[in-house]
Amino acid sequence: xxxxxxxxxxxxxxxxxxxxxxxxxxxxxxxxxxxxxxxxxxxxxxxxxxxxxxxxxxxxxxxxxxxxxxxxxxxxxxxxxxxxxxxxxxxxxxxxxxxxxxxxxxxxxxxxxxxxxxxxxxxxxxxxxxxxxxxxxxxxxxxxxxxxxxxxxxxxxxxxxxxxxxxxxxxxxxxxxxxxxxxxxxxxxxxxxxxxxxxxxxxxxxxxxxxxxxxxxxxxxxxxxxxxxxxxxxx
Numbered sequence: 236x237x238x239x240x241x242x243x244x245x246x247x248x249x250x251x252x253x254x255x256x257x258x259x260x261x262x263x264x265x266x267x268x269x270x271x272x273x274x275x276x277x278x279x280x281x282x283x284x285x286x287x288x289x290x291x292x293x294x295x296x297x298x299x300x301x302x303x304x305x306x307x308x309x310x311x312x313x314x315x316x317x318x319x320x321x322x323x324x325x326x327x328x329x330x331x332x333x334x335x336x337x338x339x340x341x342x343x344x345x346x347x348x349x350x351x352x353x354x355x356x357x358x359x360x361x362x363x364x365x366x367x368x369x370x371x372x373x374x375x376x377x378x379x380x381x382x383x384x385x386x387x388x389x390x391x392x393x394x395x396x397x398x399x400x401x402x403x404x405x406x407x408x409x410x411x412x413x414x415x416x417x418x419x420x421x422x423x424x425x426x427x428x429x430x431x432x433x434x435x436x437x438x439x440x441x442x443x444x445x446x447x448x449x450x451x452x453x454x455x456x457x458x459x460x461x462x463x464x465x466x467x468x469x470x
Contacts, residue, residue, distance in 0.1 A: 245279065252276030264305045267312065274298050274333050275317050282319030288326065291319070295330045307345075309334040356402050361420045366391040368411040369460060376401060377408045382421055383450070384434035390460035393451075398441040400424050 238246070251272030255265050265273065274295055281291045301309045315330045368374055370388030382396040389411060399421035401409055411417050424430070428441040436453045439446035454461060 248272050248276050248279065259303060265299070265303060265308065266305055267308050270299055270304050270308055270312060270334065271315055274315055274330065278315075278317045278328055278330070279319055282321050282326075282328070285322050288321075288328065291328055292330060295328070296333050296335075299334045301334060304334060355404060356422045359402075359422050361402050361422050362395050362399060363418060363420050364391045364395060365416050365418055366411055367416045368413050371413055373410055373412055375408045375410045378403050378405055381424065381430045381433050381437065382419075383454075384430075384436045387434075387454075387457060387459040393454065393459065393461045396421055397447060397450075398424055398428065 251268060252275070255269035255273035258265055258269060259273075277298055278291055278295050281294060286294070295315070312334050313332060315333055317328050317330075318325055319328050367390045368388060369390050370386070374386045374389060376382065376385045376389075378401050380400060382399050382401060383393050385396075401407070402420040402422040403409065409417065409419055424441065429439065430437045430441055432438070436450045436457075436459075437446060439449075441447070451461070
């Protein structure tokens, strides 16, 4: 049996739609492709039965409810466009918002936040440092960086920054402009406190004194600014 690409696609839609019908019968919420296949299959069948165009559109918009699909699916299916075969030829049927969103329908990709403000590093001891960029261009340090290993052109008390990172939200950063002093707060790195990568000064356990001494020796040999006076310490 030789099938055209259109006929093969029709069989794929039918197979996925039958899968969706089985799930509906079992009370299983439909995924995005299952919902689209189910509605598309019903539209194509109705066209083959020569149902009027307007009636097909109305029928397609009442096939599924928001409580029959997975959370977020209704908001994802904004338009289904199907090339349907009628007796007089092929017509495209466009169904807008075919699944009516429920009252509490989630939007795909939506970020759900708490009503309460989020406290970053609540009650965690911090160190406040004055940082001066001695270079000739901007330097940015990201939230995850071990601050001790920040760019060698930054002058600050590196001993006070050992084992610490910027006390800012994940993914954030601080930009240091040439010749302008900037005050930052640092918080202790958590977890296993093993640092690897960055400038390659540490590559080991932060709480190992031998690792610490070796890191300071590497920093000094590579021309890092090591000393400055911390502005203050807050516990």
